[in-house]
Amino acid sequence: MRIMIVTDQYIPMVGGVPTVTRGLAHGFAGRGHQVTVVAPGVTARGTECSEDKVTARYFSSFRWPFYEGMRIPFLPFLPFRRLLQEIDPDIVHIHSPVVLGNIAQIEARRSRKPVVITNHYLPVNLNPSLETDTIISKPFTAIFYSYLVHLCNRCSFVTAPTKTALNLLYEHGLRSPAQVISNGIDLKKFSPGQDAELARWRFRLPQDRPIILSVNRLSREKRIDVLIDAAAKLKQNAHVVIASSGPDEAGLRAQVARLNLEEKVTFLGFIDDAELVSLYRLADVFAIPSQAELQSLTTMEAMACGLPVVAADAYALGELVHHQSNGFLFQRGNSDEMAAYLDVLTGNEELRKQMGVKSLEIIARHNHELVLDQWESLYGHLSNEFSEARERNIAQRGDYNRSRKAMHPQSGAS
Numbered sequence: 198m199r200i201m202i203v204t205d206q207y208i209p210m211v212g213g214v215p216t217v218t219r220g221l222a223h224g225f226a227g228r229g230h231q232v233t234v235v236a237p238g239v240t241a242r243g244t245e246c247s248e249d250k251v252t253a254r255y256f257s258s259f260r261w262p263f264y265e266g267m268r269i270p271f272l273p274f275l276p277f278r279r280l281l282q283e284i285d286p287d288i289v290h291i292h293s294p295v296v297l298g299n300i301a302q303i304e305a306r307r308s309r310k311p312v313v314i315t316n317h318y319l320p321v322n323l324n325p326s327l328e329t330d331t332i333i334s335k336p337f338t339a340i341f342y343s344y345l346v347h348l349c350n351r352c353s354f355v356t357a358p359t360k361t362a363l364n365l366l367y368e369h370g371l372r373s374p375a376q377v378i379s380n381g382i383d384l385k386k387f388s389p390g391q392d393a394e395l396a397r398w399r400f401r402l403p404q405d406r407p408i409i410l411s412v413n414r415l416s417r418e419k420r421i422d423v424l425i426d427a428a429a430k431l432k433q434n435a436h437v438v439i440a441s442s443g444p445d446e447a448g449l450r451a452q453v454a455r456l457n458l459e460e461k462v463t464f465l466g467f468i469d470d471a472e473l474v475s476l477y478r479l480a481d482v483f484a485i486p487s488q489a490e491l492q493s494l495t496t497m498e499a500m501a502c503g504l505p506v507v508a509a510d511a512y513a514l515g516e517l518v519h520h521q522s523n524g525f526l527f528q529r530g531n532s533d534e535m536a537a538y539l540d541v542l543t544g545n546e547e548l549r550k551q552m553g554v555k556s557l558e559i560i561a562r563h564n565h566e567l568v569l570d571q572w573e574s575l576y577g578h579l580s581n582e583f584s585e586a587r588e589r590n591i592a593q594r595g596d597y598n599r600s601r602k603a604m605h606p607q608s609g610a611s
Contacts, residue, residue, distance in 0.1 A: 198576060199231045201286040203301040205293035206267060207236035207253065211467065212414060213494050214317050217380045218292050224569045226250040233284050235277070235297060237268035243276070254280060256297070269296050278304050286310060287580040291352070292317060294345050302351055309587065311353040311579035315378070316345065316362060319512070321418040321489045342369040349373055353579055358492040361513035378575075380492050381568030382560060387474060387501035389557075396475035400438070400465055407435045407543040410480035410499070412473065415443030418489035420509065422452060426532035427486075427539060429456045435543040437484075440465040440476055477502035481549055482542045488529050490514050500560040505552030507538045523555035 202222055206214040218234065226232045226249060238244055238255030245254050256276065261267035277300050281289075289305040291298040291314040298314065305312045320334075320341040346369045349355045355375040357363035363377050397404060409428075413419045421439060428437045439449075439462065446464070453462045468476060477483075483499035488511040490496075496506055496517050506524035508514040520526045525538035542549055 198225075198288065198573075198580065199284060199286045200225050200233070200576065201281075201284060201289045201301075202232065202234045203289060203291045203293070203297050204234065204236050205269070205295045205297050207234055207255075209239060210268070213380075213492075214292060216494055217317065220381065220383065220565065221290075221569075221572065222251045223249055224565060225572075228569065228573070233280075233286070235280065235301070237270040237297065239268060243273075272296065272300070274300055274304070277301065278307075281305065281308055281310070288313065288576045290315070290576075294318060294348055299348060302348060306351065309583065311583045313354045313356065313575065313579065314349055314352040315356045315358070316349070316366060317358070317380075317491060318345075319418075319489050319491060342366075346370045349375075353583075354575065356575075359513035359516050361516060362491040376575075378571050379563045379568055380494060380497070381565040382494070382497040382501050382563050383565045384501055384561070386470070387477065387498045389503040389553075390474070390478045394479070396472065396479045399472070400463070400476070402438060402463065402479070403436050405434075407433065407481040408479060409435050409437045409482045409484050409539055409543065410440065410476065410504075411437070411484045411486075412440045412468075412476075412495040412499070413485060413487055415439075415441050415446045415449055417445055418487065419443075420486040420488050420530065421445070421449055423486040423509075423530055423532050423535060424484055425449060425452050425456065425458065425462060427484075427536040428458055428462055430533060430536035431461075431540055431543075432536075433540045433543040435461075435481075435539065437462045438465060438476070438480070439463070440468045440473070442467045473498070474502070477504060480504055482507060482539060483524075484535070484539065485509065485514065486529075486535060487511065487514070493517065497560060497563060500556035503553040503557055505542055505549050505556060507535060507542065509535075517559065519555070519559065523552045523559055 202218055204214060204218045206212055208215050208219055222232045222234050232251045234253045236255055237258035243255055243257045256270040256273045258268040258270045261269050281304050289301055289310050289312045291301050302312055320338045346366060349371055350373050352373055355373045356378045358380045360377055363375060411424055415421055477499050483504040483506045485496050485508045488509055491513050493514060506518045508518040508526055509529040510526035511529045515526055518524045518526055527534040527538055
């Protein structure tokens, strides 16, 4: 099958969407499919590169002013049309609703190609200032969903990674066929293990205290400030490790200094996947105070490594974190409640183990191989449906032309 994945965020960009789209692309290629990823480049010039049988076509782009790390292509209608003709994909799968996603939907529909769109975004993901700016929040959200759902309703099929994410689309007028398909997690790569001590030495972390780990982009909507406030209120002698980077890093470091938490909180910056697995394995608890998650890959990774989770009761996090089963949910923004749950877990090793086992049971349903099976089934169904429709149209045009000739045998004579 020839598969085209269209995304406004792809490697070398860092984040959830680049991770998901790269995982799908390489997963499909590993199963023998021909995969092309179309994305904005990180410079003003278009490029092409290949990695493990996946071809990435990058269009020239400029920086998105409202969100660090996002790029916007220079409206490449004609280049995209030519690329579509060159590849002739059986399926076009859109992962971003902004410029490239819109162009892909228009051109693929024009070429009578089935189009699947997956939504990974909340309004605050495109404009983090909405987290605190109540004046523009409501109108921006209304415009966002009006645009997004209009785009989705022009696609052949719509998916979202969680029920929460799909219900948001239904609430705003989604009419196209749709279903939930998880982003998935590689359970061979992320799993419990015994290499924790080497990572502890590598990152110079204390050996005599439970480790509370947070892996999330340091931007406003992720609410790492709540975790830092909770760290100041911990009664247990635990250590908080923040493994990520982002535009709010300087402000968060200043918050740690202001609260005199330098001995209690460690910033590690961006950690690549190879070392991240070891970091999950040495941690005792995973913490995610984010208020803007339609699934959360890092929470899934932590659960796959057998960690209990303390999470904000916001959007889709409750679909992964089952309160008092594999962790605890606290009221969003409430650092007192977060600290209390972190104290419960860091002070009770047996409870951590029990909840970690539950995390492994819950995450098993999100196995990346099972997710790829779902995508292949959907792609195959849509591709066959469109092929049959094309054949019917061709047959009907042939019948119509033969009927015209029979009724007007001399109509073509000069």
